[in-house]
Amino acid sequence: MSFKAVRVSDSVYWVGAVDWSIRDFHGYSTHHGTTYNAFLILADKVTLIDTVKKPFYPELMARIASVIDPARIDYLISNHSELDHTGCLPEVVAAVKPERIFASPKGIQALDQHFHAGFPIEPLRTGDTLDLGNRHLQCLETSMLHWPDSMFTYLPEERVLFSQDAFGMHLASSERFADEVNQDVLEYEAAKYYANILMPYSPLILKLIDTVGKLGIEIGIIAQDHGPLFRKSPDFIISRYAQWARRDMKRKAVVVYDTMWQSTAAMANALSDGMSASSVSVRQMHLAGSHRSDIATELLDAAALIVGSPTLNNNMFPSVADVLVYLKGLKPKNLISAAFGSYGWGGEAVRQIRDLLTEMGTAYSGDVRIKYVPDSAALDECYSFGVSLADQVKGAVS
Amino acid sequence: MKYVCNVCDYVYDPIEGDPDNGIAPGTPFADLPDDWVCPLCGVGKEDFSPVD
Numbered sequence: 466m467s468f469k470a471v472r473v474s475d476s477v478y479w480v481g482a483v484d485w486s487i488r489d490f491h492g493y494s495t496h497h498g499t500t501y502n503a504f505l506i507l508a509d510k511v512t513l514i515d516t517v518k519k520p521f522y523p524e525l526m527a528r529i530a531s532v533i534d535p536a537r538i539d540y541l542i543s544n545h546s547e548l549d550h551t552g553c554l555p556e557v558v559a560a561v562k563p564e565r566i567f568a569s570p571k572g573i574q575a576l577d578q579h580f581h582a583g584f585p586i587e588p589l590r591t592g593d594t595l596d597l598g599n600r601h602l603q604c605l606e607t608s609m610l611h612w613p614d615s616m617f618t619y620l621p622e623e624r625v626l627f628s629q630d631a632f633g634m635h636l637a638s639s640e641r642f643a644d645e646v647n648q649d650v651l652e653y654e655a656a657k658y659y660a661n662i663l664m665p666y667s668p669l670i671l672k673l674i675d676t677v678g679k680l681g682i683e684i685g686i687i688a689q690d691h692g693p694l695f696r697k698s699p700d701f702i703i704s705r706y707a708q709w710a711r712r713d714m715k716r717k718a719v720v721v722y723d724t725m726w727q728s729t730a731a732m733a734n735a736l737s738d739g740m741s742a743s744s745v746s747v748r749q750m751h752l753a754g755s756h757r758s759d760i761a762t763e764l765l766d767a768a769a770l771i772v773g774s775p776t777l778n779n780n781m782f783p784s785v786a787d788v789l790v791y792l793k794g795l796k797p798k799n800l801i802s803a804a805f806g807s808y809g810w811g812g813e814a815v816r817q818i819r820d821l822l823t824e825m826g827t828a829y830s831g832d833v834r835i836k837y838v839p840d841s842a843a844l845d846e847c848y849s850f851g852v853s854l855a856d857q858v859k860g861a862v863s
Numbered sequence: 864m865k866y867v868c869n870v871c872d873y874v875y876d877p878i879e880g881d882p883d884n885g886i887a888p889g890t891p892f893a894d895l896p897d898d899w900v901c902p903l904c905g906v907g908k909e910d911f912s913p914v915d
Contacts, residue, residue, distance in 0.1 A: 571870075606872075608871045608872050608903075609871045609873075609903045609904055613870050613871045613872075613904065666903070669903065
């Protein structure tokens with residue numbers, strides 16, 4: 466077989482899978498594909514950390530077999546029970562017959578509720594150390610980063626942190642290490658992952674970074690479950706996480722809209738011109754060509770979210786409802802917001818957007834509604850509204 | 864009395880309340896509004912257990 470393991474440190478090998486083709490990961494657009502990382506520790510007790518998505522089972526097993534007979538695996542650890550890391554767990558258990566299987570207490574429940582398989586799983590809790598003979602694994606439960614079951618394991622002898630989804634990104638590459646790939650793509654995909662997967666749990670991220678610092682864990686290598694691994698610069702991704710968790714903002718506004726007959730689009734243009742003329746950077750995202758997960762990414766360092774929709778059959782456009790429901794779940798903090806839209810008679814869309822933006826906890830600062838097609842006076846009104854929103858952004862971001 | 868979330872282990876401490884979500888310090892668990900949810904994982908009050 467062509468699939469080989471890649472050595473990460475003295476006794477640790479990457480034995481995961483590269484998914485070059487995936488473009489929709491449960492509603493998150495993965496323009497660069499992804500990887501499902503699994504790790505083999507060749508200690509006295511041979512240990513496999515996490516598995517891969519079910520269709521990639523042969524790739525995982527081939528990579529393991531390139532360094533050791535899979536039947537020699539003694540311990541299997543699940544750091545995160547989501548199916549992209551456990552999909553082939555029952556197959557691995559059946560093939561390898563590990564002596565012991567471990568997960569966090571909530572991981573045990575979740576795995577049981579996924580597989581109903583009846584294989585015994587032992588709990589690992591924060592502070593527990595698993596003896597692998599000539600190596601040790603320390604455990605830190607990281608509940609809600611990003612599922613209740615999530616946990617980190619740490620190999621002190623080689624300073625490797627196995628962080629499951631934290632610090633990951635959807636990025637397929639033939640290179641296995643972060644220092645080997647295009648840094649702009651790496652940072653964009655890491656930011657996108659944070660925005661779409663971890664943003665709701667930002668307060669926990671700040672606490673976790675603090676906890677890891679206090680525990681004095683020295684991190685030499687971050688071995689996360691998606692994307693290339695951080696062997697040279699773990700501080701790069703940790704400092705970005707701190708910055709994103711604090712939501713360090715730029716003087717930037719994201720204008721999200723859809724349009725029927727180009728009237729709401731014309732309003733979006735005038736409003737955006739008003740903001741950019743006042744030195745606020747604008748990212749205009751027409752929903753006909755913008756994915757919800759790319760919009761979430763742009764919001765990560767934005768100070769304002771401006772949403773436009775025509776009124777269709779007394780409601781906001783379905784595409785606008787889609788993105789607002791999605792963003793609400795991600796709980797972005799400290800956003801200024803506003804709404805706009807063209808309408809023929811009822812004009813309900815703008816009011817519905819206002820209600821959702823308010824429910825999201827944003828600071829709603831007003832709206833503009835125009836009947837049918839905006840004339841130049843109406844576009845001037847949109848432009849002026851943009852200028853006033855820019856002033857608020859500049860007031861919020863020094 | 865403190866209450867722990869059965870899903871994610873968040874602990875509601877009445878001394879601290881949940882000020883980010885409008886719950887003043889000193890609010891007993893029983894007095895939380897019916898629509899209050901776990902600030903971490905979003906489940907309702909029925910998924911909390913008292914901590915001894």
